[in-house]
Amino acid sequence: MRIAVIGLGLIGGSIALAARERAHAQTCGWDPDGAALDAAVRLGAIASGAGSLASAVEQSDVVFLAAPVGVLPELANEVLALAPAACVVTDVGSTKRAVVAAHADERFVGGHPLAGAETSGIAHARGDLFDGATWYLTPTEITEGLLYERLHRLLGSFGARPVAIEADTHDRLLALVSHLPHVFANVLVEQAAAAARANGERLPVVGPSFRDATRVAGANTAIWTDIYLSNRDALVPALDEAITQLSQIRDAMAAADAAGLARWNDTAAEDRQRLMEVHLDAADLHELRVPVPNRPGVVAQLALELGRVGVNIADLALYPAPDMSEGVVAMWVSGEEDALRAAQLIGDLGFPVLRP
Amino acid sequence: MRIAVIGLGLIGGSIALAARERAHAQTCGWDPDGAALDAAVRLGAIASGAGSLASAVEQSDVVFLAAPVGVLPELANEVLALAPAACVVTDVGSTKRAVVAAHADERFVGGHPLAGAETSGIAHARGDLFDGATWYLTPTEITEGLLYERLHRLLGSFGARPVAIEADTHDRLLALVSHLPHVFANVLVEQAAAAARANGERLPVVGPSFRDATRVAGANTAIWTDIYLSNRDALVPALDEAITQLSQIRDAMAAADAAGLARWNDTAAEDRQRLMEVHLDAADLHELRVPVPNRPGVVAQLALELGRVGVNIADLALYPAPDMSEGVVAMWVSGEEDALRAAQLIGDLGFPVLRP
Numbered sequence: 001m002r003i004a005v006i007g008l009g010l011i012g013g014s015i016a017l018a019a020r021e022r023a024h025a026q027t028c029g030w031d032p033d034g035a036a037l038d039a040a041v042r043l044g045a046i047a048s049g050a051g052s053l054a055s056a057v058e059q060s061d062v063v064f065l066a067a068p069v070g071v072l073p074e075l076a077n078e079v080l081a082l083a084p085a086a087c088v089v090t091d092v093g094s095t096k097r098a099v100v101a102a103h104a105d106e107r108f109v110g111g112h113p114l115a116g117a118e119t120s121g122i123a124h125a126r127g128d129l130f131d132g133a134t135w136y137l138t139p140t141e142i143t144e145g146l147l148y149e150r151l152h153r154l155l156g157s158f159g160a161r162p163v164a165i166e167a168d169t170h171d172r173l174l175a176l177v178s179h180l181p182h183v184f185a186n187v188l189v190e191q192a193a194a195a196a197r198a199n200g201e202r203l204p205v206v207g208p209s210f211r212d213a214t215r216v217a218g219a220n221t222a223i224w225t226d227i228y229l230s231n232r233d234a235l236v237p238a239l240d241e242a243i244t245q246l247s248q249i250r251d252a253m254a255a256a257d258a259a260g261l262a263r264w265n266d267t268a269a270e271d272r273q274r275l276m277e278v279h280l281d282a283a284d285l286h287e288l289r290v291p292v293p294n295r296p297g298v299v300a301q302l303a304l305e306l307g308r309v310g311v312n313i314a315d316l317a318l319y320p321a322p323d324m325s326e327g328v329v330a331m332w333v334s335g336e337e338d339a340l341r342a343a344q345l346i347g348d349l350g351f352p353v354l355r356p
Numbered sequence: 357m358r359i360a361v362i363g364l365g366l367i368g369g370s371i372a373l374a375a376r377e378r379a380h381a382q383t384c385g386w387d388p389d390g391a392a393l394d395a396a397v398r399l400g401a402i403a404s405g406a407g408s409l410a411s412a413v414e415q416s417d418v419v420f421l422a423a424p425v426g427v428l429p430e431l432a433n434e435v436l437a438l439a440p441a442a443c444v445v446t447d448v449g450s451t452k453r454a455v456v457a458a459h460a461d462e463r464f465v466g467g468h469p470l471a472g473a474e475t476s477g478i479a480h481a482r483g484d485l486f487d488g489a490t491w492y493l494t495p496t497e498i499t500e501g502l503l504y505e506r507l508h509r510l511l512g513s514f515g516a517r518p519v520a521i522e523a524d525t526h527d528r529l530l531a532l533v534s535h536l537p538h539v540f541a542n543v544l545v546e547q548a549a550a551a552a553r554a555n556g557e558r559l560p561v562v563g564p565s566f567r568d569a570t571r572v573a574g575a576n577t578a579i580w581t582d583i584y585l586s587n588r589d590a591l592v593p594a595l596d597e598a599i600t601q602l603s604q605i606r607d608a609m610a611a612a613d614a615a616g617l618a619r620w621n622d623t624a625a626e627d628r629q630r631l632m633e634v635h636l637d638a639a640d641l642h643e644l645r646v647p648v649p650n651r652p653g654v655v656a657q658l659a660l661e662l663g664r665v666g667v668n669i670a671d672l673a674l675y676p677a678p679d680m681s682e683g684v685v686a687m688w689v690s691g692e693e694d695a696l697r698a699a700q701l702i703g704d705l706g707f708p709v710l711r712p
Contacts, residue, residue, distance in 0.1 A: 124647065126682070176548045181569040184540045186624035187601050191594065192532045193627035211632070212568040213537040218625025225618045232609040238547065239606040243599055245543050250595040253588040262581045268542035269574025271549035276567070291480065303655050317673065326482070 012066030013125025016045035073102035088147035110138035131159035286339035368422030369481025372401035429458035444503035466494035487515035642695035
């Protein structure tokens with residue numbers, strides 16, 4: 001199988017590596033940045049860089065477009081014009097409607113792997129980046145069945161879990177669980193910064209809750225401006241709804257409506273619980289919460305004890321008290337059996353274990 | 357010194373313990389819940405429970421009010437009427453204006469320790485809970501100097517860092533860095549939950565960014581309804597400002613104003629950097645980011661290696677990739693020297709170290 005990757009950053013480079021290592025494919029690549037192309041060759045992701053977009057694409061069975069969201073619609077059209085009749089063309093953009101709507105071609109399948117985030121660039125590319133990752137695919141009613149099957153199986157060989165979803169649904173949901181949180185984080189930072197300026201830069205100790213709430217504030221501007229613009233059809237109504245809700249809360253506060261605020265907060269508590277359950281059930285993850293003193297080695301001790309008996313911590317978060325004197329370690333463990341085992345072991349070490 | 361603690365939960369119990377252990381004070385306490393009072397006696401926080409509010413207060417040099425925010429103004433008046441002329445009365449509520457405005461008494465100093473969070477109840481009380489914690493105090497122009505000094509020194513003996521701030525400033529800043537993030541978290545959860553309901557409960561994998569952004573959603577309703585109401589004078593304008601900002605962003609998106617969105621996002625990036633610097637400088641914390649594979653023992657290995665040479669990790673956060681195959685461990689280490697040492701050690705283990 002011949003695979004072309006257009007755009008060799010973290011995701012494109014990892015796709016090329018996975019294609020060689022997992023699918024034993026011939027890979028070629030193209031990138032407007034010659035340095036990225038050279039790095040991909042040195043890394044072994046591609047045998048050699050193509051001289052042009054056309055020469056990368058014209059012999060391929062599968063083409064991945066790993067370019068910024070803003071250029072994807074035009075790039076998709078360009079590549080579809082160059083690609084063979086039996087080639088499947090896909091992309092990895094964070095929004096799907098615009099690139100899917102840019103043409104009506106049975107060879108195109110939109111894609112969005114949920115992988116990568118805290119690092120970027122070809123230097124961090126890894127062939128196992130997609131192990132266990134959800135990879136959204138947005139076929140349409142005109143998508144050619146055999147080409148879709150080829151892509152689906154290829155992604156499976158990367159270790160990913162392909163999940164079909166309508167482009168429209170994808171973008172509306174991502175607007176709520178990813179794009180709107182980014183907007184909120186920016187707004188929180190802006191208001192706190194304005195207050196700090198008015199207050200001679202002195203802010204109260206902000207603590208982990210403000211840090212968590214604003215962790216994604218000011219994320220990469222080039223990428224996020226693209227995302228906001230390409231998903232504005234979903235984001236504008238989401239913002240309208242958020243503004244409506246905030247106005248209702250504002251009015252309830254102004255009217256000192258204790259019962260209304262309590263109802264609203266109770267609903268949020270129940271809904272969050274249900275949302276997290278849905279999410280965690282997917283991988284059968286079980287949460288354990290362990291209050292611990294904040295001293296060197298205590299997280300190590302817990303992790304080691306569990307590692308020793310082969311219990312993997314799928315996810316780990318430490319919520320320190322504002323004074324850093326103690327913390328609660330939240331751990332997510334796969335499977336009820338391992339969770340019980342973990343709780344038993346941690347209890348034996350003398351720590352209380354809470355199971356929310 | 358005789359110290360009375362009214363309300364024996366996590367904070368009240370910890371104050372009583374600190375008063376005995378650190379200030380060698382005689383402590384007594386009162387709580388409308390007899391079980392909490394008994395537990396405080398068993399824990400050694402107080403010698404015996406008082407039979408009434410009056411008998412707890414009438415012989416005291418210092419009285420701490422550790423009751424819910426909503427009852428504090430009335431309770432403060434009641435206690436000030438019972439307390440001796442040379443007794444300082446303080447509270448530990450999360451908002452300060454209402455309780456300070458409830459009277460004009462030179463013996464009252466509002467207080468707010470930034471400690472406790474993920475646990476509650478007398479069972480988790482600890483005499484060292486306030487070690488290194490910022491403890492806001494809100495004296496006014498009529499506050500009696502000697503009484504203020506007594507309280508300030510007492511809190512210092514607990515290990516806390518007393519910081520004087522105007523009640524009004526305190527409430528406006530806390531509205532922005534604590535209360536508004538709670539409102540936003542609830543709104544994010546509500547919108548995602550509504551979408552999940554419309555979509556047959558199927559949500560995309562939400563990943564750590566949504567989880568972080570909504571961690572405080574639906575926090576304890578009794579406590580938070582009180583906080584929202586008692587701080588509504590600061591929160592309503594903060595919400596108005598947030599709504600204005602969101603409307604501007606909404607309009608920029610609807611108008612596809614790429615330059616405006618990019619400017620807004622760049623400003624958020626710079627402001628967040630500056631806010632975090634201000635915060636981190638306070639404790640001279642240095643951040644290290646280490647990309648790691650997500651396997652049992654890797655966090656343990658890092659923590660152990662640093663613990664072995666006596667480098668304390670003041671705070672730790674693991675940001676896993678959505679597919680859980682890898683993660684970035686962020687660590688905050690005190691002092692430039694320890695940070696350099698940590699970076700060297702981690703590098704020697706073969707991990708890249710990023711210093712943001």
